Amino acid sequence: MAMRELVTGGTSCPVPGSSSSSNPVAALAENLFGAASKTRDSVRELPGITRTGHPDASFYPGTDGQSALPGLEYYQQPGAQGSEFLHAYRADPAGFGGVWDEIQRPQLPPFAHPREIQGAPHLADLQIYDHGASSQLQPTLDGPPQRVLSSFLHSFVGSSRAGVPFRPVALPVLGLSEGDKQCIRDRSSIMARHFFADKSEDFINSQVNALLHSLEIDNDLRAKGHLPGRFHEFEEHWNESQGAVRAGPSHPSGRWAAEYNQQIVSRGDPESWARSFEQQHGSNGWATEFEQEQSQMISTGQMQGANNSNLAAMEQTRMLAHTLAQNDDPKFQNSKFLQFVSKMSRGELIIDDNQVKPAEASASGDWADEYQQKHYGIHNSWADQYARDEHSYGVDTWASEFATEQEKTGLVDDQWVNEFSKLHVQDWAEEFAQQVDEGAVGQNSADNWATAYDEYLNEQTAAKQRSDASRGVYVFSDMNPYVGHPNPLKEGKELFRKGLLSEAVLALEAEVLKNPENAEGWRLLGITHAENDDDQQAIASMMRAQEVDPANLEVLLALGVSHTNELEQAAAIRYLYRWLQHHPKYGHLASPEKSESLYYADVARLFNEAAQVSPEDSDVHIVLGVLYNLSREYDRAIESFQTALKLKPRDYSLWNKLGATQANSVQSADAILAYQQALDLKPNYVRAWANMGISFANQGLYEESIRYYVRALAMNPKADNAWQYLRISLSCASRNDMLDACDSRNIDFLQKEFPL
Amino acid sequence: MANSTLKSAALLDQMKLHLATDAGKDLVKKIGLVYQINIAPKKMGIDEESFVVDLKKGEVTKGPCEGKPDAAFSFQDDDFLKVATGKMNPQIAFMRGKMKVKGSLSAAQKFTPDIFPKPSKM
Numbered sequence: 001m002a003m004r005e006l007v008t009g010g011t012s013c014p015v016p017g018s019s020s021s022s023n024p025v026a027a028l029a030e031n032l033f034g035a036a037s038k039t040r041d042s043v044r045e046l047p048g049i050t051r052t053g054h055p056d057a058s059f060y061p062g063t064d065g066q067s068a069l070p071g072l073e074y075y076q077q078p079g080a081q082g083s084e085f086l087h088a089y090r091a092d093p094a095g096f097g098g099v100w101d102e103i104q105r106p107q108l109p110p111f112a113h114p115r116e117i118q119g120a121p122h123l124a125d126l127q128i129y130d131h132g133a134s135s136q137l138q139p140t141l142d143g144p145p146q147r148v149l150s151s152f153l154h155s156f157v158g159s160s161r162a163g164v165p166f167r168p169v170a171l172p173v174l175g176l177s178e179g180d181k182q183c184i185r186d187r188s189s190i191m192a193r194h195f196f197a198d199k200s201e202d203f204i205n206s207q208v209n210a211l212l213h214s215l216e217i218d219n220d221l222r223a224k225g226h227l228p229g230r231f232h233e234f235e236e237h238w239n240e241s242q243g244a245v246r247a248g249p250s251h252p253s254g255r256w257a258a259e260y261n262q263q264i265v266s267r268g269d270p271e272s273w274a275r276s277f278e279q280q281h282g283s284n285g286w287a288t289e290f291e292q293e294q295s296q297m298i299s300t301g302q303m304q305g306a307n308n309s310n311l312a313a314m315e316q317t318r319m320l321a322h323t324l325a326q327n328d329d330p331k332f333q334n335s336k337f338l339q340f341v342s343k344m345s346r347g348e349l350i351i352d353d354n355q356v357k358p359a360e361a362s363a364s365g366d367w368a369d370e371y372q373q374k375h376y377g378i379h380n381s382w383a384d385q386y387a388r389d390e391h392s393y394g395v396d397t398w399a400s401e402f403a404t405e406q407e408k409t410g411l412v413d414d415q416w417v418n419e420f421s422k423l424h425v426q427d428w429a430e431e432f433a434q435q436v437d438e439g440a441v442g443q444n445s446a447d448n449w450a451t452a453y454d455e456y457l458n459e460q461t462a463a464k465q466r467s468d469a470s471r472g473v474y475v476f477s478d479m480n481p482y483v484g485h486p487n488p489l490k491e492g493k494e495l496f497r498k499g500l501l502s503e504a505v506l507a508l509e510a511e512v513l514k515n516p517e518n519a520e521g522w523r524l525l526g527i528t529h530a531e532n533d534d535d536q537q538a539i540a541s542m543m544r545a546q547e548v549d550p551a552n553l554e555v556l557l558a559l560g561v562s563h564t565n566e567l568e569q570a571a572a573i574r575y576l577y578r579w580l581q582h583h584p585k586y587g588h589l590a591s592p593e594k595s596e597s598l599y600y601a602d603v604a605r606l607f608n609e610a611a612q613v614s615p616e617d618s619d620v621h622i623v624l625g626v627l628y629n630l631s632r633e634y635d636r637a638i639e640s641f642q643t644a645l646k647l648k649p650r651d652y653s654l655w656n657k658l659g660a661t662q663a664n665s666v667q668s669a670d671a672i673l674a675y676q677q678a679l680d681l682k683p684n685y686v687r688a689w690a691n692m693g694i695s696f697a698n699q700g701l702y703e704e705s706i707r708y709y710v711r712a713l714a715m716n717p718k719a720d721n722a723w724q725y726l727r728i729s730l731s732c733a734s735r736n737d738m739l740d741a742c743d744s745r746n747i748d749f750l751q752k753e754f755p756l
Numbered sequence: 757m758a759n760s761t762l763k764s765a766a767l768l769d770q771m772k773l774h775l776a777t778d779a780g781k782d783l784v785k786k787i788g789l790v791y792q793i794n795i796a797p798k799k800m801g802i803d804e805e806s807f808v809v810d811l812k813k814g815e816v817t818k819g820p821c822e823g824k825p826d827a828a829f830s831f832q833d834d835d836f837l838k839v840a841t842g843k844m845n846p847q848i849a850f851m852r853g854k855m856k857v858k859g860s861l862s863a864a865q866k867f868t869p870d871i872f873p874k875p876s877k878m
Contacts, residue, residue, distance in 0.1 A: 535877065565877040567763035567837070629878065632769050653878075660876035666773040671876070687877060694874045700779035724842035725874055732870045 185212055474540040482510035489521055496524065499684030501532040502716050512544070519549035526558055531653070533687040533712065533719040535562045551582040557619070561626055561657075569630050573598050576607075576623055585617070586610040600631055618647035618654075625657060634665030652681035656688045659695075668695040686715045690722045697725060702733035707756045713747055726750075760805060760818070764795045764836045767875060768807050772816035774873040780814060783871055787811040789863045792825040793836065800832050800856065811871070826863035830856040840872040 188211050192204045482488045485507065492507035508525040512518060522545035529538035539562045545555045556579040563572035577598055581590040589606050604627050611620045621644035628637030641658040648654055659674030672695050678688040693708035709726040713719060727742050741749045774780045789811050794804040806820040821828070831839070835854040838844040846867060849855035857864045 533877065561878050565875075567766045567875070569761055569763075626878065632766060657878040660878045663876035664770055666770070666777050666873070668777075691876045694876050698774065698779060698873045699777070700782060720843075721841070721877075728842045728870050728874075 188212065472540055472543065474537065474544060476509055476513070477506055480506050480510055480513075482507040483513060485510055488514065489518070489524075492521075492524060492528075496528055499682060501528050501684060501686060502718070504528045505532065512541075516544075517548050519545045519552060519555070522548065523552065523555050523558070526555070526562075530558065530562060531682075531685055531687050532716045533690045533722060534716070535565050538562045539566070553579055553582060553619075556582065557623065557626075560623070564626050564630055569600070570598075572626070572630055573600055573603055576627060577603050579623060580606055580610065583610075585614060586620070589613075600627070603627065604631070616647065618644040618651075621647070622654065622657070625661065629661055629664070632664075634661055637661045638665070650681060652678040652685060652688075655681065656685065656691065659688070660691055663691065663695045663698065666698070668699045671695045684715055686712050686719060689715070690719060690725070693722065693725060693729070697729050697732075702729045705729045706733060706735070707754045710747070710750045710754045711756045714751055717745060717747055762795055762797060762805060762833050764793075764831070764833050764840075765805070765807075767837060767840055767872060768793075768809070768816050770873050770875060771809060775811075775814040775816065779873075784811050784814045787866050787871065789826040789866060790821060790823070791863075791867060792821045792828040794828065794830040795833055795836055796830070797833050800830055804830070825859060827857060827859035827861075827867065829858075829864070829867065840869055841874060842869040 189204075189208045192208045192211075196204045196207065482491065485491055488507045488510035492504050492511055495501075495504035495507055505525065505528050508521055508528060511521040512525060515521060522541050526538045526540075526542035526545060529535075529541060539559065542555050542559045542562065545552065546559065549555065556575050560572050560576040560579065563569075563575060577590065580586050580603075586606075589609055604624075607620060607624050607627060611617075611624060614620065621640045625637045625640035625644065628634070628640060638658065638661050641654060641661060645651070645654055645658065655674050655678035659671040659678065662668070662674060663671035672692060675688045675692050675695070678685055679692075682688075689708055689712035693705040693712065696702070696705035696708060706726060706729045709722050709729065712722045713726065716722075723742065723745065727739065730736070730738050730742055738750065738753060740746075741753075775783065791809045791811065793807045793809060795807065796802050796804045805818070808815070808817045808819070808821045808825065810817070831849075832854065835844065835849060839846050839849050839855065844854070846855060846869070850857060
């Protein structure tokens with residue numbers, strides 16, 4: 001069962017004992033809280049219950065030699081109800097909710113002794129770790145004890161990021177209290193398990209021991225106290241079952257459970273939680289932090305109706321619910337706030353227009369108010385920040401990063417699970433603290449996650465953007481049967497002549513892979529791509545051709561045309577001017593110093609001069625036609641192309657140029673005639689077919705346009721533009737039933753539906 | 757508009773001609789709204805050029821709207837082309853912050869790729 005299903009709910013993920021909830025994780029959390037009062041009663045009834053926590057040796061008489069880790073001890077303190085637990089576990093191995101109830105039970109805090117710092121909250125002690133947030137590995141270890149400690153701990157965290165062993169360091173006397181030590185010990189062992197999830201247990205132990213040794217903390221002190229030898233059987237069984245779960249590759253939930261267990265060891269007394277938080281931040285620290293964050297965001301309300309912001313909000317509440325799950329205070333568990341959060345996390349409550357029913361004033365009333373006030377801000381700021389991030393980082397990068405990652409693993413679900421487990425509340429809190437320190441630059445993983453997830457949802461667009469990002473770089477096909485062909489150039493030319501353009505592309509790619517310096521191969525490849533209606537690839541291959549042979553007139557003209565098609569005026573003028581410079585007949589007209597600052601008017605004037613010099617040269621008229629297209633003087637452009645066609649009537653690409661010009665000057669009926677001429681000369685001219693579709697669509701004849709687009713796509717399924725136009729025509733023709741086929745690029749189906 | 761070097765200006769030029777055709781007149785009948793489009797060459801908000809696509813009168817003019825448009829959009833040059841040619845869905849453009857909208861939301865929702873003519877390729 002995928003982690004995703006645990007969190008979001010899904011058909012394959014029934015929740016034992018809860019028919020209503022669609023979200024098993026949230027249900028679990030609710031089970032924990034909801035069942036708490038009941039559980040507590042049963043705990044009281046149980047004889048010989050052991051209480052956890054403070055190293056109170058009298059509770060744990062049997063200290064045998066087992067080397068348990070601090071992070072694991074609570075597996076070993078089931079108290080007298082161990083057998084009951086086993087029973088429950090055996091009876092319902094899938095019922096995590098039930099199991100968790102059982103696990104949770106012995107950890108209820110002893111009401112009689114609230115402890116000081118032992119169970120300090122995540123945020124607070126993460127602040128310790130992140131204090132002075134810079135990631136240097138070797139901090140200076142002097143100054144006041146607090147400062148030393150924080151930088152020392154920071155170097156521990158830093159070493160974990162670098163993945164290097166952490167070495168013990170001599171520290172000045174820090175005067176840590178027992179409580180502090182315990183806190184650090186617990187935290188470091190837990191965090192180490194997060195950091196080194198991919199490393200062996202031994203490595204983790206040595207890391208933690210190195211840290212603790214430096215701080216003069218006895219690692220085994222508490223752990224030993226917690227080793228009751230009585231429950232061997234239980235322990236074995238637990239380890240066994242745990243091992244089985246871990247072994248199964250399809251059980252990320254098991255891993256999650258384990259991780260959760262590790263973390264839950266550090267459950268704390270709520271009072272100390274609050275106290276320590278206040279110590280760190282002042283009583284309004286939380287609010288202030290959020291306000292600071294918010295103040296850096298753009299105004300709210302821009303993202304109304306944006307699904308992803310709701311999604312982000314829900315994710316956030318889930319994490320919050322998760323954090324809260326570790327708080328055992330009965331008041332807190334019964335509070336409205338918690339109910340509110342768990343409802344939020346299940347999506348039952350959505351904040352809409354800042355309207356949520358206000359929670360009644362209770363012990364937690366302030367919290368609830370605070371949360372409501374802030375939440376709207378949070379969810380907007382998430383969204384806003386997300387939007388802002390795109391400016392600074394560029395969504396293309398994200399998209400390509402995410403897409404490459406996806407391609408590598410091929411297992412989105414697993415990745416998601418990994419991502420999620422990385423996103424454990426601690427990390428989140430840590431990252432949040434870091435972000436605040438760094439002035440909300442938005443590098444935290446929560447944002448990454450939101451971004452990545454949105455990208456995943458919009459995968460198709462992302463893929464398209466990726467292709468844009470790789471602009472100017474030629475992208476070779478993956479599987480090319482012509483690689484290894486004895487003479488791919490000849491084969492490519494033959495295929496091109498036959499009009500099998502997509503095949504010709506493959507053969508010519510094989511040629512330029514074999515001979516990257518073959519300008520002719522690159523040029524033909526470029527022409528083939530242009531005829532196949534792929535200007536991006538055409539430009540990329542023509543640029544390679546031009547690198548090899550900078551003076552090739554055909555290449556320069558083709559680059560000018562392709563850039564004109566892409567509406568890139570400056571680049572187009574540059575190449576057309578070079579064409580003039582390199583032309584043996586007209587080169588003298590162009591003065592070389594001009595090539596940097598080109599004005600359209602100057603270039604057009606030079607070509608007009610050239611046309612006067614030799615009016616019989618069709619190429620000059622073609623270039624003039626392209627230039628007039630750039631300046632959108634379509635009548636003149638049409639005239640030039642018509643002149644050229646008188647000289648070269650069998651040039652199908654010239655007929656297409658004429659047609660395209662006529663189409664762009666909304667003479668669609670004439671354009672269709674010109675395209676027809678081109679297609680008579682070259683029946684597999686994909687570009688002309690696609691242009692036909694465009695002309696029909698621009699006249700509002702969507703049904704017809706669909707047939708031509710489909711025809712073009714049948715010949716070249718890689719023609720992205722035609723897919724986009726087809727989609728528009730389908731929706732304009734009210735053929736929404738075919739949009740799925742279009743989105744999945746099911747050309748066979750479309751061809752059956754829209755034969756030409 | 758002819759002196760603009762923006763790619764979008766080329767498309768809007770074509771739009772201007774397009775509105776004179778039967779298909780263009782249908783658009784005016786169907787939509788009947790006035791849009792202002794602000795296009796920046798590189799970064800949104802910097803060196804913007806404004807165009808008015810008046811689908812009431814069937815005109816495209818350069819410069820900001822004289823009255824109040826039904827909706828005003830801001831784009832970066834490439835992104836406008838992406839939206840107008842169907843490469844990017846307007847909703848996604850909006851969510852990603854690639855399109856900013858001012859004015860009536862219902863007017864903005866009628867701003868779809870199919871109102872623009874598609875450029876043909878040589």
